[in-house]
Amino acid sequence: MARAPVRRRVDRAPAPGKQPLDQVADGRRRVVIEAVMPEVDGGRFPAKRTVGETVTVEADIFADGHDALAAILRHRHQSSPTWTETPMTPLVNDRWRAEFPVTELGSYVFTIEGWVDPFETWSRQLAKRVQAGQDIAVELEVGARMLEQAAAKANGAAADAARLTAVAKSLRGTAVPAIDGEVGRLMRRYTDRSLATVYAREVEVLVEAAKARFSTWYELFPRSVGKFPDVERLLPNIARMGFDVLYFPPIHPIGRTHRKGANNRPATSGEPGSPWAIGSEEGGHKAVSSDLGTLEDFRHLVQSAAKQGIDVALDIAFQCSPDHPYTREHPEWFKHRPDGSIQYAENPPKKYEDIYPFDFETEHWRELWQELLSIVLYWAEQGVRIFRVDNPHTKPFTFWEWLIGEVRRIHPDVVMLSEAFTRPKVMYRLAKAGFSQSYTYFAWRNTAYELYQYFTELAQPPIREFFRPNLWPNTPDILTEYLQTGGRPAFQARLILAATLGASYGIYGPAFELMENRAREQGSEEYLDSEKYQARKWNRDSPDSLRELVTIINRIRQENPALQTDRGLRFHPTENDQLLAYSKSTPDNANVILAVVNVDPHHVQRGMVNLPLEELGIERDRPYQAHELISGARYLWNGPRNFVEINPHSMPGQVFRFRRRVRSEHDFEYFL
């Protein structure tokens, strides 16, 4: 497919004040276009959407004086040479808006064109003159001439030209002008746009696969299950729980040198090591560990999962064990110490001698980049479309921007999750560089106020335009104090929060649903007997499992479009610091979900939830039904303030769907 190039450069003439007059392109362009949204860092990075979404574009558009203006939004997919034009509508305070749908993967670009509209100006003023009873003879002649000019431009469209000429004639003949909407539309069609202002940039919108927006992740260590065929037998189980992404830690051969054993002690014979210590004599990043099976087994698993609606996601961890073939074949990709050894990973005084990081400052960075790209492409060729990237914040941003761009050029449906547990600006920059989704600070935001603050930040422009959170209550690295000490209610609350605050969330299982909460030591977030260093046998059928709640919550997500996007989130006051209330709604309010979560895992909490009924599309003066989707209970609510009481020991959260009453001829009460 031939692609028209996406231009991100700012094509802007030098400021007019600083150049000779004969270099001012045309001083008669009077319209200004600024404060365009969505736009990330002045157009340096694309805004993001997924297939099927809408791009709402807004801009400040104005000119000197009081003339009427017109503006259009222009957009095209990068593969199309032709622009689609959409008229923009003025809001208040010189703000204009229009929108366009995105239906294909890849990049769209849009820009804006605005101009002074003399005919519309004339029409508006004429109405005022007529109303004031002024002599309008000369004004009618002014209008007639504009119509005739437009008619002259309409050559080739004889009917249009004839219509315009006829109107011109009528203006000269009668005192009461007959200017209807149809004439206005014709005039806009043949309007002179030679002095129009075109916005300085073509703004890029990157369109990704739907799973970049809405995805439900389950992480497991395959070796704890057995081999790939054993994992394959578990797929129906995972699908039934409602997950659509199954993510594995690295599946490659594991190094032997400085191998880690149980609880991060040096390995003893027979211990399997950490999957992130990638590479041995068996092979490196493009090999499958024989402990898990063959490449063929893996491909079979991927295909079988796809049939059940599950994407298998692989871990991209760009680092090597000391036994990785790269260390022999490409020593130039590593940093060497004065004693000739390769520099291992460290965070002094801590040493990670089982891991060699790549040296991204090597002079051979081009070859290194190409090889790392080839790893992602290799797995994409095996059918993998979702990747979780380990510690991306320890590799250059420029590298990721290039790599993700290259992967996307070949596989525009690839989704990349950034494991950037690092400083806020680094996390955001990785998202700008191209990661589809990112881990967040969610795990450590446990009070209602912290959650309110953090998710309010994420919903602000421009952050919401490039950063898609993926919420994990736990990971193999993170067993929070809240989960360690809060018992069953803590796990339930964090599940409900993750699944309803975020359109994408995930759990590391079966540790999560079996409520594993034993830390290696006090004050640590590491799991005791962590699967990072050893296989674990889990009793998936334990009667204590949260599997049933997970299944219900994921079904609620599946059935309610409001929960499938991070747009439309609003927080609501509860008059109780321990109760967090928030709603998510589709733009048309056809689907409105309210979640109320008691973040105190120990005590019953009561409060009044205050809802902005009008914003949620609920009639103020009639009762409405709040259908609690976890329990199935239905409540009749009335007005904006409603009482809730949540006992964490029965269920720490409630998820309501609002149903409006529909009147029948008998005035029975039905709820949609």
Add this chain to the structure above:
Amino acid sequence: MARAPVRRRVDRAPAPGKQPLDQVADGRRRVVIEAVMPEVDGGRFPAKRTVGETVTVEADIFADGHDALAAILRHRHQSSPTWTETPMTPLVNDRWRAEFPVTELGSYVFTIEGWVDPFETWSRQLAKRVQAGQDIAVELEVGARMLEQAAAKANGAAADAARLTAVAKSLRGTAVPAIDGEVGRLMRRYTDRSLATVYAREVEVLVEAAKARFSTWYELFPRSVGKFPDVERLLPNIARMGFDVLYFPPIHPIGRTHRKGANNRPATSGEPGSPWAIGSEEGGHKAVSSDLGTLEDFRHLVQSAAKQGIDVALDIAFQCSPDHPYTREHPEWFKHRPDGSIQYAENPPKKYEDIYPFDFETEHWRELWQELLSIVLYWAEQGVRIFRVDNPHTKPFTFWEWLIGEVRRIHPDVVMLSEAFTRPKVMYRLAKAGFSQSYTYFAWRNTAYELYQYFTELAQPPIREFFRPNLWPNTPDILTEYLQTGGRPAFQARLILAATLGASYGIYGPAFELMENRAREQGSEEYLDSEKYQARKWNRDSPDSLRELVTIINRIRQENPALQTDRGLRFHPTENDQLLAYSKSTPDNANVILAVVNVDPHHVQRGMVNLPLEELGIERDRPYQAHELISGARYLWNGPRNFVEINPHSMPGQVFRFRRRVRSEHDFEYFL
């Protein structure tokens, strides 16, 4: 003076992801520089300062991983080819800061360079290794090699090279490394910056004359005084009141066709007409009305004013009376109606037949622009450096950007005030286009909350970087309802507010100080017997005059640097909606002013002023002196909450200067 050109273009390579690898300039540049301040619209417009101010530059600077970074701010005046480098200091959350002073008129540019600092990284890590008791032999060798590399770069600076080599040697020889601050500084000097990131833009800072920041305006109609020599005799009076800008409405010959008479009725014989109906057989925008005197009289007045510290400001009103020479010599600069007549100004159904606007859409716009520029330059050659521009929002933004740039290229000390009483975004855009100051909505912000909101908006970045408010309680067009109905307290309150909220303010006198409050009709903001259409005789020596208060207030402004800038404004709660309290302070808190104004002109109001003592540099535990500068009264205050009671009929506002106690050896209490 040869000037190095100011480049405003964005020199940015296409995003790396979208180009072949061999076009990525250098993938090893790891540092990211973003969110730079001050920067207006992504560098499209300059930030503004005045001579003697400081530019504080901040940016987000970070890299992948955990290495130590270094960053410098580079700046130069446009006339200088060489950059000055200032090290930047990290704050929190990856934010860095540095500053530079601006001492010359014209444009400065700055940019930022950041790099990974391996020696600093090594030093920090070494300290941790030593503390953990690790074997550091190999690490010392790593350091020694870095030192030797730097020594090799220091060729030509033998002492530096020797010092570095000596330290390298000591590292190899002893277990305890001797790395002091001096070595760090040397290493920074010879650091390898070949992989440094330079910020994508050179950001412009426009430096104007001090009066662009701090100015005190007095507007009068010369014809009400008499001729220019009569006005000249009034100068000592105006200087004594503390004004440093004397602004005249247009001084040019006035047209006769459709001339306006008293109270905007058609003129009868002998009436002088509106000064804004510029041009007659006598001449146009470069002529002086013979009713006021000669050009020589005017020049004499300008020079005499300058000797008394007063700039004479002229009105630039780019429009013509029907009798203006341009209408005959350049009919192509005007819009013509089908009947052959020139289109007069109108806002249908209102007609302003005494005014012809220029047609900025004329094909001859280049000649028109040049002629209009020549008008400003003509008056600049007569010694005028301050211009108040009439209705700039009815001429294209591009035109102003070009014109002001051209004027400034020849006269960098020119100050331009924009009379843009229009929509907010238009007002701001004119400021971006180059106007030094702007009229504001101040006249219509009369409640405490409105004032708090509006001045909080103006203090936000980026607005504060390009928009300098000039506050007018009245103008010949604006006699607000508040002044019409509020009596003497209303005039006093508005004077105190304008003079202390804004570093620049002005009054239209003697109407203001004589408290003229009669409107032409109810619901109108027009003055009865407005000087726009007739000369008025004023009794400047009336005992009721506010002249004394004006003099005191202007002296307070002169004596307190905090009031001479729009930076440093803070609002403080008063527990009373009618009391507005705010402070202005210099960055070092050496000068702290608190104003408390009762905006209710009718009733006594009481409240508690709550001050953030620490931010204002006041010790919490000791009393401090609040010296009320209008009355001269001194109060001993204690702690953050202090009672105020303001009777508008004695004085509706209080202006305090805080004086801290200085302890002497006898512990007497002195206040500075």
